[in-house]
Amino acid sequence: MILLDGKATALQIKTEIKESVEQLKTEGKRVPNLIAVLVGENTASLSYVKSKVKACNMVGFDSSLIHLDADTTEAVLLDLIKQLNTDSTVDGYIVQLPLPKHIDANKILLAVAPEKDVDGFHPVNMGKLTLNLETIIPATPYGIITLIKAYGIETKGKRVVVLGRSNIVGRPTSILLSLNKPYGNATVTLAHSKTKNLDKLLLEADIIIAAIGKPHFVTAAMVKEGVVIIDVGINRVEDASRKRGYRLVGDVAFDTVAPKASYITPVPGGVGPMTIAMLLKNTLLAYKG
Numbered sequence: 001m002i003l004l005d006g007k008a009t010a011l012q013i014k015t016e017i018k019e020s021v022e023q024l025k026t027e028g029k030r031v032p033n034l035i036a037v038l039v040g041e042n043t044a045s046l047s048y049v050k051s052k053v054k055a056c057n058m059v060g061f062d063s064s065l066i067h068l069d070a071d072t073t074e075a076v077l078l079d080l081i082k083q084l085n086t087d088s089t090v091d092g093y094i095v096q097l098p099l100p101k102h103i104d105a106n107k108i109l110l111a112v113a114p115e116k117d118v119d120g121f122h123p124v125n126m127g128k129l130t131l132n133l134e135t136i137i138p139a140t141p142y143g144i145i146t147l148i149k150a151y152g153i154e155t156k157g158k159r160v161v162v163l164g165r166s167n168i169v170g171r172p173t174s175i176l177l178s179l180n181k182p183y184g185n186a187t188v189t190l191a192h193s194k195t196k197n198l199d200k201l202l203l204e205a206d207i208i209i210a211a212i213g214k215p216h217f218v219t220a221a222m223v224k225e226g227v228v229i230i231d232v233g234i235n236r237v238e239d240a241s242r243k244r245g246y247r248l249v250g251d252v253a254f255d256t257v258a259p260k261a262s263y264i265t266p267v268p269g270g271v272g273p274m275t276i277a278m279l280l281k282n283t284l285l286a287y288k289g
């Protein structure tokens with residue numbers, strides 16, 4: 001079993017980005033600038049955006065957090081987006097999800113300028129991805145294919161089950177892996193809560209991408225020998241032995257599945273760090289235009 005070390009791979013990517021930034025500085029050019037927008041006080045969201053801004057600063061980008069009150073109106077947020085779209089010093093921005101219920105997330109998404117949409121969620125970017133055109137790829141799926149590439153895992157002709165069909169993880173990942181690309185050409189099944197005979201599908205899979213948000217959902221009995229496991233899930237489970245009272249686990253029962261796997265990502269330290277690294281890469285690509 002080989003551990004897919006997302007932390008180390010992400011560090012390598014971040015080091016390369018940092019070198020590009022140094023080069024820009026040497027040439028007297030401005031550095032890439034990413035803005036994170038957060039509405040409300042969701043603790044998990046606040047910690048995500050803070051780690052994104054911190055990662056930007058570590059590679060030498062300009063980055064700041066615009067933190068708006070929970071009762072910010074949709075109109076005010078749309079106004080801010082208009083400003084960000086036209087501000088030539090901003091290369092990319094993210095509007096952290098989930099948004100408060102009184103704000104229509106789709107309206108916000110559609111207002112983002114596609115060339116500044118470093119999350120890759122805008123329909124223009126998602127459409128290009130589907131058509132196998134060059135575009136901004138959502139950070140988590142981008143992280144998954146980058147990790148697969150980094151470890152030279154063959155996807156051509158393989159049977160892949162992507163568990164979970166969200167717009168930000170499962171669906172774009174399933175599209176990417178089915179494209180006619182070096183990391184694609186797989187035969188992909190996109191499974192969800194209405195999927196029948198999931199156990200059978202999983203047992204036949206050469207590669208499983210688990211993104212459902214259910215702790216330890218995939219067990220050893222569900223996978224075949226030699227399977228490749230990419231565990232996207234980040235779930236909190238109570239753990240009295242930890243100071244904070246919980247620990248993070250994936251959607252896969254790592255301890256029992258790992259001995260059967262040829263490759264497997266740990267949680268934490270797998271897809272999570274890759275997501276941040278690819279967000280930085282997307283920002284650099286948006287800067288370059």
Ligand code: NDP
Binds near residue numbers: 167170193273
């Ligand atoms: P969503 O909640 O948006 O989607 C979950 C998906 O899982 C849905 O498609 C749902 O099906 C499916 N599902 C739920 N239960 C089952 C089941 N019993 N069997 C089969 N399918 C099921 O999740 P996200 O994609 O946003 O996130 C998934 C996980 O990945 C979470 O733990 C999240 O924290 C983590 N995550 C990690 C990231 C990282 O950087 N590592 C980044 C983003 C997310 P249906 O559509 O039918 O409801």
